[in-house]
Amino acid sequence: MRLAFTIQRYHPELDAAPHDETYRLDVARGMTVLDALIRIKNEQDGRLTFRYSCRSAICGSCSMTINGGEKLACRTSVRREWERHGGLIVGPLRHLPVLKDLSVDMGSFWGKVRAIEPWLRDSGRQAAGGALAAGASRFHNVDACIMCGACVAACTVHEVDKGFLGPAALAKAYRFVADARESGPARTSRLAALQGPTGMWDCTRCNFCVEVCPKDVQPMEAIIRLRREAIESGHTGTGGARHVVGFRDLIARFGRLNEALMPLKVIGWSLRKFLRVLPLGVRMLLKGKVPSPLHSSMDGPERVRALLERRR
Amino acid sequence: MKYALYPGCAAKGATPELFQSTMAVIGRLGIEVTELTASSCCGAGVVGEADPDGALALSARTFAQAERLGLDIMTICGTCQGVMGGANRKLKSDPALLQRVNRLLAPERLAYRGTVQVKHLLWIVVREVGLEKLADEVQVTLGDLKIAPFYGCYILRPSGDLGFDDPEHPDSLDKVIRAVGAEPVDYGGKIKCCGFPIILEKEDIALAMNGANLKEAKDGGADAMVTPCPLCHMSLDIYQERAGKKIGANLNLPVLHLPQMLGLAMGVPAGELGLQRHLVSVDPFLEKVEERHVERHKEKGQV
Ligand code: SF4
Ligand code: SF4
Ligand code: FES
Numbered sequence: 001m002r003l004a005f006t007i008q009r010y011h012p013e014l015d016a017a018p019h020d021e022t023y024r025l026d027v028a029r030g031m032t033v034l035d036a037l038i039r040i041k042n043e044q045d046g047r048l049t050f051r052y053s054c055r056s057a058i059c060g061s062c063s064m065t066i067n068g069g070e071k072l073a074c075r076t077s078v079r080r081e082w083e084r085h086g087g088l089i090v091g092p093l094r095h096l097p098v099l100k101d102l103s104v105d106m107g108s109f110w111g112k113v114r115a116i117e118p119w120l121r122d123s124g125r126q127a128a129g130g131a132l133a134a135g136a137s138r139f140h141n142v143d144a145c146i147m148c149g150a151c152v153a154a155c156t157v158h159e160v161d162k163g164f165l166g167p168a169a170l171a172k173a174y175r176f177v178a179d180a181r182e183s184g185p186a187r188t189s190r191l192a193a194l195q196g197p198t199g200m201w202d203c204t205r206c207n208f209c210v211e212v213c214p215k216d217v218q219p220m221e222a223i224i225r226l227r228r229e230a231i232e233s234g235h236t237g238t239g240g241a242r243h244v245v246g247f248r249d250l251i252a253r254f255g256r257l258n259e260a261l262m263p264l265k266v267i268g269w270s271l272r273k274f275l276r277v278l279p280l281g282v283r284m285l286l287k288g289k290v291p292s293p294l295h296s297s298m299d300g301p302e303r304v305r306a307l308l309e310r311r312r
Numbered sequence: 313m314k315y316a317l318y319p320g321c322a323a324k325g326a327t328p329e330l331f332q333s334t335m336a337v338i339g340r341l342g343i344e345v346t347e348l349t350a351s352s353c354c355g356a357g358v359v360g361e362a363d364p365d366g367a368l369a370l371s372a373r374t375f376a377q378a379e380r381l382g383l384d385i386m387t388i389c390g391t392c393q394g395v396m397g398g399a400n401r402k403l404k405s406d407p408a409l410l411q412r413v414n415r416l417l418a419p420e421r422l423a424y425r426g427t428v429q430v431k432h433l434l435w436i437v438v439r440e441v442g443l444e445k446l447a448d449e450v451q452v453t454l455g456d457l458k459i460a461p462f463y464g465c466y467i468l469r470p471s472g473d474l475g476f477d478d479p480e481h482p483d484s485l486d487k488v489i490r491a492v493g494a495e496p497v498d499y500g501g502k503i504k505c506c507g508f509p510i511i512l513e514k515e516d517i518a519l520a521m522n523g524a525n526l527k528e529a530k531d532g533g534a535d536a537m538v539t540p541c542p543l544c545h546m547s548l549d550i551y552q553e554r555a556g557k558k559i560g561a562n563l564n565l566p567v568l569h570l571p572q573m574l575g576l577a578m579g580v581p582a583g584e585l586g587l588q589r590h591l592v593s594v595d596p597f598l599e600k601v602e603e604r605h606v607e608r609h610k611e612k613g614q615v
Contacts, residue, residue, distance in 0.1 A: 068500075069480045085481060156505040160520035202514055204521070205357055206505035207394075207469035211479055227361050239513025247358040251370070255352040257321035266512040277512070280550060287589045289326045289550075297324035299350040303420055307373065310416060311366040 002026050003082060005036060007048065008091035010098050018091075018098070021045075027078050033090065034062050034073035037102075050102035057214060060148035064102050065091040070150035070212040093153035095162070108162065109149045112169040116194075120179060122186040142175040142222055144215040151209035151219050163198045167209035167219030170200055174222040177229050191230050200226050201240025242266050252308040255301030260293040313440055315386035315431075316378035317345035318396070321353050322542035323388055329586025330542045333571040334388050334433065336584045340449055341441045341574075345386060348377050354395045356543075357466075357509070368409070369416040371399035375430075376422040384429040386436060388571070390541030393432040394466025398473040400430050432467060434540045434570055435476050438484045443491040451579030452605045454494035457536070457597075459573065460529035460565075461485035461502050462548065464541035468503055479503070485540065488570070492577035497532040501525030506547035516558070522547050523555035526563045536597045540570045552592050566594040576601055 002024055010018035023040045034052055041048045052062040055074045062073040067085040070093060081088055096104040136143075151167040158164045165173075173194060177187055194200045200223055209219040231241050246265025250258050263281070267273035284290050291297065298304075323331035338345060351374045353359070360367035374396070378385045387393045403410045404426045414423045437446060463482055471479040482503060486496040504525055507518030526548060529537055539545050548567045556563040567590065568576075575585045576598075587594040 067480060084478065156507075156521055157517060160524065161517050202510065202517060204465075204505050204507055204509045204518070206465045208465075208505075211469045211471060224361050231362060240510070243513055244358055244361045247356070248362045248366075251353045251355070251359055256324060257353050257356070259322075259326040263512055276515070280554075283591055284326065284550065287591060288328065289589060291325040297321075298352060301352075303350075304352040304370070304373075306419065307369055307416055308363070308366050310419070311363050311369070 003078065003088060005040065006087070006089045007037075007040075007102070009048070009101050010092075011100055012098065029079070031078045032074055033066055033071075033076045033078055033081065033088070036078055036088075037073060037090070048102075049100040058146060060146035063093055063148035063150045063153070063214075065094055065153070070094075070154045072148060072150070072214045075214060093149055095153055095159050096149070104149075104153075106149055109147070109152055109166075109168070112165050113147070113172055116165065116169050116173040116176075117190070118172050118176065120176065120182050121190070122183045136179075138225070139175040139178045139222070141215075141217050142171045142219075145171065145213075145217045146215055148214065150212045150214065151217075154208040154212045156206045156208055157202050157204055161198070161202065164202050165194070165198050165200075167203075167223065168217075170194070170203070170226060171217055171219035171222035173200075174226040174229075177226060188233065191226075191233060191235055194226065195230065195235055195238050200230065201238050239266050242268060248308070252305050253301070254296040255298045255304035256296060258291060258293060258296075260290050313342055313436070314344040314346070314383060315436070316381050316383040317347045318351055318354075318374060318378075318385050318387050318392060318430075319347060320387065320389040320392040320542070321356070322546070327542040327545055327569070327589075329572070329589045330388060330545070330569045333569055333575050333580075333585040336580050337571045337575045337578060338433075340578055340580075341437065341446065343386070343436065343441065346381060346383065348374060348385075351377060354392045354399075356391055357395050360395075365413060365416070367395075368399050368403065369413050371396045372403055372410075372413045372424040373417055373420070373422060375400065375403070375428045376417060376424040378428050379425060380422075384431060387430060387432050388540075389543070390432065390464040390467035390539070391543050393430065394469075394474065396430045398470075400428070401473050432476075432540060434467070434484055434488065437488060437570075437574070443487055446488070446491045446574070447493075450492055450577045452493070452577055452601055454492060454577060454601065455604055457494045457600055457604070458497050458533045459489045459494045459568075460497035460499060460532060460534035460537040461489060462506070462525065462529070462537050462539040462544055462567075463503055464539055464544040465505050467540055485538065485570075489538065489573070492573060494577075497529055497534045499528045499532045501528040506541075506544040508543045508547040511547055511551060515554075518547065519551060519555040519558040522551060523559035523561065523563070526552060526555060526565055527559060527561045530561075530563060530565050534565060535600060536566045536568055536573075536594075538568045538570060538573045542569065545569055550591050564592065564596075566590065566592055566597045568594070568597075579605070 005023045053059040057075040092102045093104045203223050243266045263277045355367035355370045468479045489496040507521040511518035572585045
């Protein structure tokens with residue numbers, strides 16, 4: 001079968017802007033997108049630039065955007081992409097600086113992984129094998145990460161805020177927080193360092209990182225556990241933590257979310273923040289969009305209260 | 313076609329127009345419902361951040377109520393669909409977990425046996441009502457009007473839990489827009505995030521996300537946007553003016569809930585769809601719909 005590959009080309013020193021080029025190639029059964037790129041480079045255009053090494057989904061260097069999603073080229077079947085999307089459109093990872101064609105600058109990615117200090121700090125405690133095993137079952141899928149960067153490229157928060165630590169680094173941070181060998185103070189300072197802007201509370205839970213990760217790391221699930229650890233160890237002052245605790249409290253009280261009270265739970269006693277939400281609140285009130293702060297909209301909210309109380 | 317209607321929080325709180333418009337259209341589509349009036353919040357993924365088992369118990373409790381009625385559940389919120397769909401998969405595939413969660417329900421004499429399916433109105437319209445039946449009900453030719461679909465995260469991802477649309481190129485909402493006679497706008501933002509989960513505490517980030525999606529739709533020629541998720545709606549409608557300021561663009565794009573769009577196409581009076589409750593005025597869009605309504609009647613020789 002002869003198929004067309006549309007590939008984004010960009011040489012920042014020579015080109016004013018990225019442009020697409022189309023290559024036609026006879027594809028064989030079982031061919032991957034990486035196989036196709038290598039053949040295009042060898043047979044049609046030696047300047048085409050992309051990274052790869054292992055060709056078997058281990059090194060993480062061949063991640064790119066294929067038909068709108070972040071994928072490892074070496075693990076993506078040409079035929080299946082064709083069947084699913086009716087074409088093959090290939091570009092570099094998004095929202096990272098392009099070095100040339102399909103190769104992006106991963107510097108910011110590595111910088112963020114380094115920033116969370118991905119090593120055991122101050123591990124005075126030599127945990128017994130059992131304790132380590134217990135912790136490891138909680139973070140084993142984070143250790144499967146091959147640092148391909150797909151999750152960061154797909155992350156909707158990273159798209160608008162390049163400073164966000166991002167899914168891979170935060171998942172890695174969780175892996176160390178969950179490691180029984182790290183000392184209590186080290187763990188506390190690790191959690192404290194992630195409370196600020198660009199940290200654990202910036203994630204919108206959009207699920208993109210879970211969707212694109214080729215290794216089923218589920219970074220968002222790790223971020224959620226990181227947040228839980230933070231709340232349980234007393235980091236409850238951030239807007240994000242107040243959101244979670246306040247939300248649960250409202251459900252325990254009304255059974256359903258009360259949108260009249262939710263903003264107040266998040267902003268706490270900040271007058272500045274109150275003045276920020278007030279105008280919208282007034283406009284919503286005029287449109288009949290503010291529910292009564294006194295009543296629940298469901299029958300029998302006390303049963304939900306009892307249920308959540310049983311959990312505490 | 314009968315379902316246990318799970319209203320969720322927003323349709324009974326800050327977006328009452330979603331509940332109102334749902335009730336105004338489902339009868340015409342042949343969908344009957346019994347409302348689960350004693351159902352709670354699904355947890356919205358937030359309760360689960362603090363208390364995973366508690367959050368699962370909230371969903372299991374709702375499933376048990378529907379199971380008692382012998383009905384599958386219809387959701388009208390993309391977030392509820394994602395959260396409850398995921399909870400259902402977990403509970404059905406892990407007997408020990410189901411048992412643990414059922415223990416939390418026992419004092420209410422409830423237990424979930426794992427027999428309920430959870431489906432969003434969008435999916436029911438596409439798969440069960442059918443696009444042909446929907447097209448038959450259409451009274452107004454929206455013709456050249458362009459509507460931008462905004463799917464919302466939880467109805468698409470993680471696709472393993474949902475299994476309805478292709479998460480990279482979903483088309484269910486696009487198909488519904490076509491079935492009501494309008495033209496869907498194709499734009500990258502349609503599968504992205506509205507920013508709502510962090511809008512209270514990280515407004516700047518959320519508005520940048522939200523604004524970019526709205527602007528992209530607008531630049532694609534959209535006359536309106538439609539979403540199957542009321543939380544997206546809150547972000548896209550209530551915060552639209554601020555998002556426009558943040559990104560320096562005049563957005564002014566009316567945002568419809570899915571059943572409101574269905575209702576307009578089926579000729580349900582705007583008043584029954586709660587359109588006056590939006591913060592971004594829907595009037596410019598309604599005028600365009602009205603013009604086309606008159607034209608359609610002229611064509612049919614009824615004016
Ligand atoms: S879930 Fe969070 S970390 Fe993952 S892609 Fe979305 S915003 Fe980024
Ligand atoms: S978490 Fe998954 S997608 Fe992200 S860098 Fe690691 S392997 Fe790649
Ligand atoms: S070449 Fe190593 S992961 Fe693809």
